[in-house]
Amino acid sequence: MTSYRLIIGIIVGILLSFFTVFFFNMTVIISQIQLYAGTDIIRIASLLVGANFDFNMISFLINPLQPPSILGFFAPEILAWIFIGYFTGSIAKGLRRGTIASSLVVIVVLLIWIILSIFSQVDLMALFQGAQLIETLGGIISAFLGVLIGGIAGGLISGPYEEF
Numbered sequence: 001m002t003s004y005r006l007i008i009g010i011i012v013g014i015l016l017s018f019f020t021v022f023f024f025n026m027t028v029i030i031s032q033i034q035l036y037a038g039t040d041i042i043r044i045a046s047l048l049v050g051a052n053f054d055f056n057m058i059s060f061l062i063n064p065l066q067p068p069s070i071l072g073f074f075a076p077e078i079l080a081w082i083f084i085g086y087f088t089g090s091i092a093k094g095l096r097r098g099t100i101a102s103s104l105v106v107i108v109v110l111l112i113w114i115i116l117s118i119f120s121q122v123d124l125m126a127l128f129q130g131a132q133l134i135e136t137l138g139g140i141i142s143a144f145l146g147v148l149i150g151g152i153a154g155g156l157i158s159g160p161y162e163e164f
Contacts, residue, residue: 009091013105025076046116053139085150098155
């Protein structure tokens with residue numbers, strides 16, 4: 001008998017990625033949606049998914065003007081990815097499956113963000129070159145770090161995976 005816990009965990013994680021940063025940081029996201037999106041639904045979805053990658057882990061750790069602090073680490077984006085990883089890992093059940101499912105969620109959400117950005121006519125070349133490259137890579141690294149923390153915690157708490 002095949003268990004669909006891994007697939008269901010990935011789907012739930014992807015669906016949560018559209019709204020989690022919005023829940024943790026509503027005022028900023030609402031103002032961005034009002035400012036940039038207007039009535040374009042694809043642009044709104046692109047902003048909601050892209051907000052997950054806004055926290056730059058690289059500049060947080062390397063910034064010489066402001067030393068890293070524990071409170072600064074818990075940005076809304078990191079909390080959202082920990083939340084997504086925890087739910088995905090607890091549904092997938094098991095340490096290995098929780099880690100795999102949560103990592104796949106980040107990869108799929110990154111692809112969804114790129115595809116939605118293409119359809120909403122966002123300049124993706126600006127995000128992946130020059131000064132924005134460090135910011136984009138820092139957002140992707142922080143997403144992986146947050147989802148791995150959440151996926152490991154969710155997988156451990158839900159117990160070992162048992163195939164029936």
